[in-house]
């Protein structure tokens with residue numbers, strides 16, 4: 179399909195991620211503890227404490243993108259972990275029990291920090307891993323919050339940040355360095371700012387950058403937020419996107435429609451989806467997913483700020499808040515329709531989508547559709563079923 | 579023997595809305611439903627509302643398809659289906675405990691399809707081992723109490739709380755006696771009847787329940803006698819459902835002597851302290867409940883609890899009930915089985931569904947297991 183000019187920064191990313199994994203593998207020898215951590219959790223604290231943060235979710239996403247998620251999953255399934263559990267968790271648990279490691283072995287943890295803002299699967303998976311690898315496990319518990327931030331939840335979270343810091347002091351043998359934390363938070367802010375500036379260019383019509391590009395370029399904001407490398411990376415990406423705007427290079431050849439997509443992409447089918455949308459002159463411009471990393475910490479009150487921003491993330495909010503968020507994105511990016519992915523792996527993001535679809539159409543008048551599949555496992559993907567949902571949607575777009 | 583009073587419990591389970599409808603008609607009070615069972619029922623009761631446990635039932639399922647994916651657990655699907663089908667029309671309110679991602683997401687859907695005057699979540703802590711947890715639970719309980727105060731129009735008094743604590747403690751005490759009688763002398767009350775009484779205790783007015791339970795316990799105690807010669811079984815899981823499953827255990831000469839089920843012994847195991855700050859007391863009870871998959875401490879008490887209890891009670895086998903698509907339970911399963919195996923305790927896992935009446939295959943598996951563990 180569409181001959182796409184690849185981003186120059188793609189090469190830079192490959193090198194960065196390669197180095198990140200090498201550092202992870204070498205950490206132990208260098209006496210740096212490896213800590214497992216979840217995508218939406220205050221990794222800034224781990225960087226400030228000098229431990230190496232490793233993201234097993236990323237391991238799952240890589241396995242999915244390389245189309246081996248099912249191969250790893252069967253090892254978990256053979257132990258009784260059902261195939262309807264989160265695909266990342268199945269890959270992680272599967273890798274623990276497998277003899278073959280098609281994408282290399284997961285990096286073993288010396289300690290596990292899990293934050294449950296995203297879901298309840300991560301804590302259960304991390305509990306299993308903590309027993310398997312015989313490493314201590316710490317849960318940062320974030321109760322779901324409604325439309326308004328709640329003092330009860332932020333102060334609970336804040337208390338736990340201090341509990342987490344004492345555990346880290348014990349593990350590293352060093353007092354926690356708050357000056358270093360301020361530096362890390364500053365770097366996080368910078369990376370998030372640049373990342374969101376890049377994402378925002380998808381609102382231009384035609385746009386130089388869309389959701390599928392974002393899926394490709396998001397690894398550093400997830401895994402290296404808080405480092406200079408991430409800042410450097412997004413500076414380079416921002417420059418390149420700006421150049422593209424000047425030169426008139428667009429994300430898809432003939433952009434007529436902008437689409438909102440919820441939520442995680444189907445990693446093994448990224449290319450297929452991006453081609454399918456492009457073939458219908460539709461740019462998937464935005465998803466709440468890639469906007470998860472939009473922090474702006476107040477360096478004068480670091481712990482409070484961390485507690486507020488991490489608990490108030492949309493993944494930790496009620497139904498109505500998330501509806502409103504989607505509508506805000508519809509507006510900001512001026513979308514013509516929305517596609518909601520009922521992701522079997524990810525119950526917290528999938529449950530409620532059926533009702534949200536009808537409410538959103540009612541409130542905005544935009545066409546929208548829900549389709550079923552799994553973000554990582556092709557055993558739950560049927561091309562004909564997905565097309566049966568999407569084709570009529572594209573027709574609706576064209577006729578409105 | 580004692581069939582009269584047992585019959586009342588059986589009927590309450592047969593038609594869970596019967597008692598509450600009659601109560602509403604007579605008293606004109608409000609009913610606040612809850613999903614099982616990690617909820618501070620005492621607060622609802624102290625406000626003068628009827629706490630109604632939504633514990634499943636036969637219902638048409640087609641309407642729920644438009645709101646919940648088929649791969650959500652059957653407890654939540656069944657509960658929402660009951661609401662959609664008008665079978666919960668007596669509810670004025672609903673409290674959903676956050677035990678998993680499904681219950682976390684359910685409130686928004688329910689609010690949209692069947693809004694009620696009072697709707698709230700009980701946001702359980704997922705870690706119960708660190709000091710921060712207790713403070714949080716107390717705060718969360720205070721928040722719910724404030725909302726109940728608003729809904730009622732006047733503040734719930736300490737006196738009302740203390741009355742409810744006493745009544746609930748008394749009911750739990752009677753239910754524990756029943757479990758005890760059953761354990762000492764399984765012939766006195768069958769497994770199915772025992773768990774029928776627990777289920778009924780969530781849908782009968784609690785004052786009336788107290789009388790019924792007292793009567794039942796005294797009748798049974800009189801007839802106690804024959805020693806326990808049945809195969810001792812422990813049941814682990816989220817819910818015991820469908821109750822008919824217990825027929826097979828009854829028929830194969832098994833006696834359930836312990837469980838960690840939300841609608842079993844775990845529901846009534848611990849009491850609320852009647853002295854001291856009431857919300858702290860409720861928080862304490864919540865935090866020291868029998869461990870479940872929904873929250874645990876890093877040392878994984880649940881596994882140890884399983885093995886220890888099974889050993890102490892000398893059980894011959896453990897049956898793990900897994901409500902299909904229940905995620906938290908699924909993550910615990912393998913390590914639990916491993917721990918039991920290591921301790922030399924045979925275990926059987928079966929998948930169950932709410933509202934499922936086709937138990938044919940399960941009967942064979944349960945019977946075969948019972949034969950295996952009981953056959954010495």
Ligand code: SF4
Nearest residue numbers: 264296297299523524
């Ligand atoms: S995909 Fe969903 S369920 Fe899986 S780890 Fe991410 S948020 Fe949790």
Ligand code: SF4
Nearest residue numbers: 651677678901904905
């Ligand atoms: S059975 Fe499991 S998945 Fe269903 S509501 Fe209970 S804890 Fe959640």
